[in-house]
Amino acid sequence: MKTAVIRTSLSLGNVNLVLGLLLAVFITSVTLIGGSLVPHDPFQVDMGNRLQNSSSIHWLGTDQLGRDILARLVYGAKLTIGLGTVAIVVAILIGVPVGLISGYIGGKVDAILMRIVDGILSFPDFILAIAIAGILGPNLTNLLIAIVLVRWIVYARVVRGLVLTEKQKEYVLVSQTANSSSLKTIRMHILPQVIPDIIVMAAIDVGKVILLVSSFSYIGLGAQPPIPEWGAMLNDGRSYFQVKPLLMVYPGIAIMLTVLCFNLLGDGLKSHYDIRRGRGRI
């Protein structure tokens, strides 16, 4: 399946998608099996071995408490990417149904739901998330809640817009005349039309959310020590950036690659779907 996608993508000049997929394969494999390849415990403090340079034992050296940086990066990958993905999935699970209902039913329901969405949208999402996480208290669960609370509205908004366009189309009308229930019409006919757009959005959004998670940990609202979340690692390394800048460079590269990967994937998928749809119409 994947090779087929790559082949067609390549033939269509969709470099973004190919690069994104390759990066994704790399990151996923590091995340899933990397832990068993690195022979160090990411939490093992060794004060005699602080701030070591790269060596055959510690490939990327050790941090300010003598912990293996590579082990921490790999462990952090699971956490950072996992958190980003979970946050987006939950946001989709809330946002998409709300958007579908709002767009399809319309009227008062639509008005009420969309005013709530507008209300939340009127705040900058980062500030709002800081406020929520700040009130709930600094830990990863609360961070997740804060991110979901500010992200679901985006999906609700977009899906509602899509539904409003699709609703006008004849196939929906046909389905309604055929006496299908609303639920069935939404599920069988509208949802499949909406899904590709959601996937594209989600892919780009995961990158955004990973940045958000890391920023939060960086300012101390997310992961708490000793959890090796990438943003937290950046923050830990900050005090040493004159003595050992690599402490910040490694997690920085990790964040950059991951966000790049999801952005490429998102862009690639977008043109992929556009091309497919375009063909269908011809």
Add this chain to the structure above:
Amino acid sequence: MKNKKTIAGLLLALLLIITACNNEAGTEEEEKDQSTSEDKSLTMLYSFASKTIDPHQDWMGVRAGIAETLVKIEENLEIQPWLAESWEQKDETTWVFTLRDDVTFHDGSTMDGEAVKASFERAIEVNEALDSALKIDKMEADGQQITFKTTEEYPAFLSELVHTNASIIKTDAENIGEKPIATGAFQVESFSSEEAIKLKKYPRYWDGEANLDHVTIKFNSDGNVRALALQSGEADIAYHLPPESLKPIESHNDLRVESVASLRVHFFLYNSAKPELQDVKVRQALDLLVNRPVAVEEIMNGHATAASGPFNPDFKFASEKEPAAYDPAKAEMLLREAGYEKNADGKLEKDGKQLELTLATYEGRPELPMMAQYFQSEAANLGIKVNVVTVENIDSYLWEQQQEWDLVTYSNLTAPRGDGGYFLNVSYLPDGSLNPGQINIPEVNNLTKQLNKEADLEKRIDLQKRAVEIVQEEVSQSFILHPHIIVGVNQRVKNWKPGSEEYYLITNEMDVE
């Protein structure tokens, strides 16, 4: 089209010429400044920002050389005359101070007994903590003499007068919060809250005109920023540098690092309200997990002294006991005696309940979170789960959420005025202002109360030593180390050294080349 290009070219050339001229003018001026050295100035970067510089409410008044107190503590941590020439204790509650007669306020008026009385009246009115620390009942002024009557027998009165908030200011001045009028070597030129104080010298200063004409004190809470500002030359003196930022400063030719033992102690404070921590064996075990030599050498880069008790070992009343050695095996034994057994996951538990502790810490002092994480890993090796929480405002957290935390990385000044009575009062008495862990040891309370009434110096030392001994046995805190005050200084700064007390930062003697 061609025209436009020419005009653009001309404009660009003009711009270049103007900027070039500007630059030249700028450097010329600077050179002039240095060659005539008419205007000597210095910039200091300090960590804790002042919202106000009212000397009765903020420490910056005395620190910045604006205001002065009747007595001060010297390098040897003994009390010396300052604005007061001499003093005498008439009876148990009466103290008579003779003031210097050559001191003038920044507005030119003379400092006399009446002015000092007015200043103290205002100080204890606006500052409740100072009021309870001084316990002044009545005051009488007569020429250059002022008589204090304390509400009770109070031998610590003299050392409490060192308190920076007990400084002497002109009380009828306007805008004391921004431009206090006092007696120091420097007067305020301008002050912007939590940002900077600009000072200029007071030419008629009683102890000799200051060498510097201008001093700027800026605030920045980020230790790395302070270190960088020193390296870039933006600041001449940078206070409280993080130990890990020192390498580039030490190897820099124009900069030096001054490190002086402080009157402070970093410690773990245990929450006595928590059932797990009420067992002294558990506290002893946790204390044995603290590796002091590693904390001193690795976390503080050697800029600290291992601690066995609350007081700096230079004090006569400090504990002479050696700091407890790191001994996880003994800790495990003690925990076993306390009824904890390892369960299937290798975690310690008692009656089916796992030993899990919440360790609060804060980033204001960057070494504290590191000590917390280090302790966390040591505890994990033994099967104790420690959750580290980093909080923004540690004091309000400790007081308002007393049921949440089990232990905290804390740091207090223990003998800020050269006497340990302060710390014993605020940290161990049940209503002490620094006792969020609700420590309540009857023997210590009794000793503290005796101490508050004891005037004889030898007996005071003995009482303080006995109190510390009990505290050490009870392990109500694990004292880790006395951090040094680490200050980065530009080599051009002369006649200046940081003091342990951290009260007199700006002096008339300091100078620049």
